[in-house]
Amino acid sequence: MTTTNTGQGTRKVPLLDLRPQNEPLQAEIEAAIGAVMRSQHYILGADAKAFEQDMAAWLGVPHAIGCANGSDALVLALMAAGVGPGDEVAVPSFTFFATAGAVSRVGATPVFLDIDPLTFNLDPAALDEAAGRHPRLKAVIPVHLFGGAADMDPILATAARHGWSVIEDGAQSVGAAYKGKPCFGLGHMATLSFFPSKNLGAFGDAGMVTTTSNELAVLLAALRVHGCREKYKHEWIGFNSRMDTLQAAILRVKLRHLAEWTSARQRNAARYQEILGAAGLPITLPQPAPWQTNHVWNQFVIRSPRRDELKAHLTAAGIGTEIYYPISLHRQPCYLPLGYAEGSLPESERTCREVLALPVHSGLNEGDIEYVAGAIRSFF
Numbered sequence: 001m002t003t004t005n006t007g008q009g010t011r012k013v014p015l016l017d018l019r020p021q022n023e024p025l026q027a028e029i030e031a032a033i034g035a036v037m038r039s040q041h042y043i044l045g046a047d048a049k050a051f052e053q054d055m056a057a058w059l060g061v062p063h064a065i066g067c068a069n070g071s072d073a074l075v076l077a078l079m080a081a082g083v084g085p086g087d088e089v090a091v092p093s094f095t096f097f098a099t100a101g102a103v104s105r106v107g108a109t110p111v112f113l114d115i116d117p118l119t120f121n122l123d124p125a126a127l128d129e130a131a132g133r134h135p136r137l138k139a140v141i142p143v144h145l146f147g148g149a150a151d152m153d154p155i156l157a158t159a160a161r162h163g164w165s166v167i168e169d170g171a172q173s174v175g176a177a178y179k180g181k182p183c184f185g186l187g188h189m190a191t192l193s194f195f196p197s198k199n200l201g202a203f204g205d206a207g208m209v210t211t212t213s214n215e216l217a218v219l220l221a222a223l224r225v226h227g228c229r230e231k232y233k234h235e236w237i238g239f240n241s242r243m244d245t246l247q248a249a250i251l252r253v254k255l256r257h258l259a260e261w262t263s264a265r266q267r268n269a270a271r272y273q274e275i276l277g278a279a280g281l282p283i284t285l286p287q288p289a290p291w292q293t294n295h296v297w298n299q300f301v302i303r304s305p306r307r308d309e310l311k312a313h314l315t316a317a318g319i320g321t322e323i324y325y326p327i328s329l330h331r332q333p334c335y336l337p338l339g340y341a342e343g344s345l346p347e348s349e350r351t352c353r354e355v356l357a358l359p360v361h362s363g364l365n366e367g368d369i370e371y372v373a374g375a376i377r378s379f380f
């Protein structure tokens with residue numbers, strides 16, 4: 001139970017509470033950790049291999065390559081796609097920093113594009129339009145933000161016309177589907193994060209790249225160990241982004257429960273939509289687009305022009321919320337030298353002013369949802 005009663009009848013509903021999912025698994029996880037300790041194999045190894053196979057089967061993709069975190073997964077994918085200095089990569093401006101940071105880390109330049117305000121994801125029309133202005137574009141990274149798939153068909157069509165690589169950033173969307181097809185096999189490569197707050201979270205950092213290509217799978221597996229297929233023979237210049245054996249062992253245990261945790265998130269999102277939708281409030285509720293056939297609700301993000309006041313009201317009521325994300329990437333201090341003016345990507349900028357993430361994690365109960373919804377109602 002995540003709900004605590006403070007004695008005055010006041011609930012506390014944190015944005016995220018991992019105890020309800022981790023505590024029932026404690027014995028199983030401790031056994032997995034003990035087995036790793038006894039094996040004395042702490043980097044990659046049998047557990048990482050087994051977890052890669054489990055994930056590939058779960059996601060329905062032929063290859064899954066574990067690595068140190070979701071940011072490195074993007075760097076590895078860009079390196080495998082041959083992206084480097086002088087190249088440009090199209091990214092949505094409304095996403096977590098790592099999507100663009102990875103582009104800069106390989107020496108390429110991000111081209112920031114606006115989003116579809118209804119899904120928070122890359123606007124395919126903006127991508128099509130950018131193609132004419134950016135002859136050095138070599139790849140695009142559509143992000144499946146908050147658990148909902150980006151509109152991949154038009155993005156894939158534009159990319160195919162120009163010969164670009166497509167890397168799905170699925171850090172927040174393990175299990176999401178697009179028009180009935182699982183994400184993570186739609187483009188050339190896709191990336192995952194197992195940061196603790198993700199739907200499948202490790203006890204630390206971990207990440208993964210998936211691909212349908214046998215050649216890319218070999219290259220990715222080598223790039224994460226300094227470009228080696230054979231020990232001490234460096235065919236490519238990679239870096240160290242190995243997955244910890246302990247994280248893989250823990251994630252293997254947790255993966256067996258991911259489907260049930262995802263269903264709980266979906267139930268919670270549906271209840272918010274039901275209660276808040278019926279209340280007719282001046283807020284915009286997130287509604288999956290027709291192509292988002294399995295939205296996995298890593299975040300449940302509402303919009304309100306009075307977002308900051310609403311956040312303060314919910315904080316006073318003991319409800320955890322967060323602003324994902326307060327500043328568009330094209331207006332981040334480190335990217336100001338690229339010259340994107342304020343107002344140049346208006347949907348992304350307006351979204352940053354209006355969004356508020358509510359608790360939606362799998363440990364919430366019906367009373368928690370009603371309490372959060374009631375607190376929102378009482379604000380308006």
Ligand SMILES: Cc1ncc(COP(=O)(O)O)c(C=O)c1O
Pocket residue numbers: 069070071072095096098099143169171172192193194195205206207
């Ligand atoms: C959209 C997106 N991309 C990439 C990342 C990077 O993942 P990590 O934190 O595992 O490096 C995250 C994680 O926060 C993310 O949300």
